Amino acid sequence: MKKCVVIYNPESGRPVDKKNLKELPDIMKVNEYETIMCPTKAAKDATRIVSELEDDVDLVICAGGDGTLNEGITGNLMRKNKLVMSQLPVGTMNDVGTMYGYTKNMIVNVQMLVSGVKKNVDVCMINDTPFVYVACIGSYVDVSYNTPRAYKKKYGRLAYIFNALYEFTGKVKLFDLDYEVDGVKKSGTYSFVFVTNTSRMGGISHIYNDIKLDDDMFEVLMISAKTKVELIALATKILAGEVKSMPGLEYYKTNNFKIKFKEHPGSWVLDGEEYKHDTNEFIFTINKEMYMLVPKKNIVKLFTNLEEFSEK
Structure with a gap:
């Protein structure tokens, strides 16, 4: 079994999102992931959690909005050994998740994620x-x-x-x-x-x-x-x-x-x-050090390097 850590804000999201989050470990188990759920309790908590994770984590899912993903990626860049990141949209705007092609259905989104492709993603920096x-x-x-x-x-x-x-x-x-x-x-x-x-x-x-x-x-x-x-x-x-x-x-x-x-x-x-x-x-x-697991849906539109990508 691969190891997955899900970071989420228990205060954000619709009631249906919170219900689906509770079912997430079982869904991930079907996809051969052992899942650890890590709720955030304060601002920047996702940054701390990701920065302190063990190196044996195969996938980190930021279940939240764009700000939660930002915190998770910030924590990952603090690490010597970077982890593979991903986003599961739960929030109000979700600009990044929509760009990647995610839907408003979390269960559908999980399947899109686990069947996705690992991509090297540019991370912009302002004064580091x-x-x-x-x-x-x-x-x-x-x-x-x-x-x-x-x-x-x-x-x-x-x-x-x-x-x-x-x-x-x-x-x-x-x-x-x-x-x-x-x-x-x-x-x-x-x-x-x-x-x-x-x-x-x-x-x-x-x-x-x-x-x-x-x-x-x-x-x-x-x-x-x-x-x-x-x-x-x-x-x-x-x-x-x-x-x-x-x-x-x-x-x-x-x-x-x-x-x-x-x-x-x-x-x-x-x-x-x-x-x-x-x-x-x-x-x-x-910064060119970040790898993310992203859905296949919009990969051709969003990436130049498509060598490892197959729509099959």
Whole structure:
């Protein structure tokens, strides 16, 4: 029997998810895994748990949202001997899980996972702090972690929308900054900066149609809209088409990005969670040490290296 550790937040997820989690050890046993269930009890607990696991663990499943996966991968990068990671979506948004092709049915998702393929996945870093799919800064982006858990449980995705509408009454924050992409230095005033390795953000799919999770690259999107009217117009265009050629947007595909704010910019958001810091300079890089077990469904879309993949 192979050894599997499931890390989950007992406070998150729908009632049906919690019921299915209780049945998970039996389901995994059928698939030849002995399973240990590890509930988290506080923030960053998943990081601690993964970092302290024995080396004989064959698979770590982060059963939760994007933030839980971030914590698990952070803990794995702290290890000398890295473990194979995976995600089982349980949460409100699940951008990463949806990108991989998971459904809303946990039992179906488990079968997709155990029949999946181990892939080398790029992990983006901001000043040596990992993030799985998005680092962003700007007005209103903090709704992902400022929306009360009670509202998320009651209203689901609508809770984020309600909170965003409330925050939208505030002023658009602008950042004067210098940045460098592939050795070319530039400067300007921007309202938002997104550094991503995903085709989906905030519940919106196909923002980029050509992203790969193993190409040693990430996407940078810088928005120069300075008023709410400009932002609304821009958001409408983003939802309707390709972002790379739109006025008001600067797009780069790179693995060499540095940014320096003229003043302390406040917190970034990493994978939906707050990233506090005491600097105004940030360097973005990629770590290539992570392997994940992922469903076969969207592998052709998401990866460049397909040598070990067969749809049979």
